[in-house]
Amino acid sequence: MKYESNPPDAASLMMSARSFGNYDLPSALADLIDNSIKAGAREIALTCSYKGGDPEIRVRDDGHGLTGQELRDAMRPASSNPLAERSPDDLGRFGWGMKSASFSQCARLTVISRRNGELSGCVWNLADVDAWRMGVLDADEIAALASPEVLADDGVEVIWSNCDRLSENGTLTQAEFNALIVHAGKRLALIFHRYLSGEVRGRKLILRLNNRKIDGLDPFYRDHKATQQLEAEQLEIGGRTIEIQPYILPHYSKLLPDQHDQLGGEEGFLRNQGFYVYRSHRLIISGTWFRLLRHGELSQLVRVRVDLPNALDHIWKITIDKSDAQLPAALRNRLRQIVEGLRRRSSKVFRSRGGRLDRAGTTSVWSRYARGGEVRYTINREHPVIDALLEAGNDHQKQTASTALKVIEQAFPVAAFTQDAAREPDAIHQTLTDPVVFKADLNAALPMLLLQAGGDFAALEALLRVTEPWCEAWGATEVVLKEKGWMNA
Ligand SMILES: Nc1ncnc2c1ncn2[C@@H]1O[C@H](COP(=O)(O)OP(=O)(O)OP(=O)(O)O)[C@@H](O)[C@H]1O
Numbered sequence: 001m002k003y004e005s006n007p008p009d010a011a012s013l014m015m016s017a018r019s020f021g022n023y024d025l026p027s028a029l030a031d032l033i034d035n036s037i038k039a040g041a042r043e044i045a046l047t048c049s050y051k052g053g054d055p056e057i058r059v060r061d062d063g064h065g066l067t068g069q070e071l072r073d074a075m076r077p078a079s080s081n082p083l084a085e086r087s088p089d090d091l092g093r094f095g096w097g098m099k100s101a102s103f104s105q106c107a108r109l110t111v112i113s114r115r116n117g118e119l120s121g122c123v124w125n126l127a128d129v130d131a132w133r134m135g136v137l138d139a140d141e142i143a144a145l146a147s148p149e150v151l152a153d154d155g156v157e158v159i160w161s162n163c164d165r166l167s168e169n170g171t172l173t174q175a176e177f178n179a180l181i182v183h184a185g186k187r188l189a190l191i192f193h194r195y196l197s198g199e200v201r202g203r204k205l206i207l208r209l210n211n212r213k214i215d216g217l218d219p220f221y222r223d224h225k226a227t228q229q230l231e232a233e234q235l236e237i238g239g240r241t242i243e244i245q246p247y248i249l250p251h252y253s254k255l256l257p258d259q260h261d262q263l264g265g266e267e268g269f270l271r272n273q274g275f276y277v278y279r280s281h282r283l284i285i286s287g288t289w290f291r292l293l294r295h296g297e298l299s300q301l302v303r304v305r306v307d308l309p310n311a312l313d314h315i316w317k318i319t320i321d322k323s324d325a326q327l328p329a330a331l332r333n334r335l336r337q338i339v340e341g342l343r344r345r346s347s348k349v350f351r352s353r354g355g356r357l358d359r360a361g362t363t364s365v366w367s368r369y370a371r372g373g374e375v376r377y378t379i380n381r382e383h384p385v386i387d388a389l390l391e392a393g394n395d396h397q398k399q400t401a402s403t404a405l406k407v408i409e410q411a412f413p414v415a416a417f418t419q420d421a422a423r424e425p426d427a428i429h430q431t432l433t434d435p436v437v438f439k440a441d442l443n444a445a446l447p448m449l450l451l452q453a454g455g456d457f458a459a460l461e462a463l464l465r466v467t468e469p470w471c472e473a474w475g476a477t478e479v480v481l482k483e484k485g486w487m488n489a
């Protein structure tokens with residue numbers, strides 16, 4: 001056998017690189033930020049300019065930068081071997097990120113670097129890469145293009161122009177562009193929250209987006225006193241350790257609406273429950289149960305942090321865009337057990353929010369009578385809503401309401417309930433879990449409750465504070481009252 005050189009066609013390979021991974025704008029930016037973090041950057045500035053419909057995006061860092069030769073090497077596709085061992089803090093793997101992330105968004109990639117005062121700049125233009133021709137900028141071109149910060153101090157500036165992939169149909173309005181940027185800011189706040197909070201590296205990473213500092217968004221809300229941190233667990237695989245740390249988030253009644261919206265994210269709590277997988281402290285996947293559990297209502301407060309070292313990349317099959325990984329078969333069973341235990345505990349958080357019967361100082365809906373070995377549940381006639389029902393209308397209507405309550409009480413489905421409670425208590429689901437519905441129901445009940453309170457706002461507040469179900473979700477109730485201006489903000 002003899003050997004011939006058979007290299008790929010430059011233009012075709014670079015065009016295919018546009019579709020490596022499954023990048024969107026946030027994940028593409030995240031790949032560049034990974035590189036900046038690895039280079040020891042303290043501050044990273046993202047600048048996104050609309051430029052009359054021909055947008056330009058810059059990512060600038062104050063890391064150690066690259067020499068001219070290092071920059072040439074870094075620009076090369078597949079610049080390093082994915083099998084090479086990486087230092088534990090290295091967020092890279094494939095030697096592709098800077099190129100594939102950039103081409104997923106733009107057709108022209110310019111990188112300018114300053115290391116120990118030496119400036120260099122290189123350009124890949126997808127419209128002109130025949131025979132692997134890479135542009136190398138001279139001093140004047142660098143001076144004209146680079147931001148003043150990179151000219152003055154060591155670091156790297158990546159510039160994306162001809163951003164033809166930002167829109168699906170080729171045109172991008174200013175409003176659409178702004179929305180993309182806002183969305184990207186939110187995602188990055190989540191992806192890098194442990195760097196932004198200073199949890200990693202002993203100092204906070206500063207990340208700016210169009211001059212505004214991005215604050216980290218902790219999906220576990222560890223600062224909130226109602227967040228439950230459960231027992232952590234360490235699993236050994238391939239001689240390395242994976243850390244599993246489950247949390248149960250506060251019930252919505254303990255959160256202010258802003259906090260609730262932020263934690264729920266754009267897709268809400270239901271969608272965002274599950275594992276949050278971090279590779280070297282950087283979030284790669286969120287809100288999945290790896291098909292070990294359904295995205296159920298009762299588990300919507302459970303989020304489980306999983307910390308992977310980058311040495312396990314091959315076992316988890318990390319993808320080029322660092323946005324996906326597969327759960328190794330060796331871990332499946334153990335994780336399934338952990339997840340089952342969590343689901344049970346989370347459903348308790350919801351169910352314990354329900355009516356605790358006859359608690360001193362509160363007006364419950366149901367009363368429990370136990371006498372001489374006999375137990376009976378009745379509907380509390382003094383509850384303001386029940387009272388209003390019994391007092392409304394003419395005598396005939398009052399009589400009907402009273403009879404209705406009695407038949408409901410007598411027909412309480414004791415047998416079915418007992419069976420369910422014995423067989424699958426977690427499945428019983430009487431308590432409202434949806435804050436939007438809670439709010440709507442309260443709004444509907446308010447006029448009547450105000451009447452009961454003699455039309456007095458202070459009396460209304462006092463009534464709600466001790467009346468089910470509103471006293472059980474006081475945070476959410478308070479918000480509705482304040483929105484109406486019925487309680488001081
Ligand atoms: N901002 C930066 N500062 C310093 N060096 C950088 C910077 N960005 C990239 N590099 C260098 O360029 C190399 C290539 O980066 P690239 O993102 O393409 O691949 P990678 O980070 O090695 O792996 P991956 O494909 O997983 O991202 C990096 O290994 C790094 O040495």
Ligand SMILES: [Mg+2]
Nearest residue numbers: 035092097098
């Ligand atoms: Mg990289």
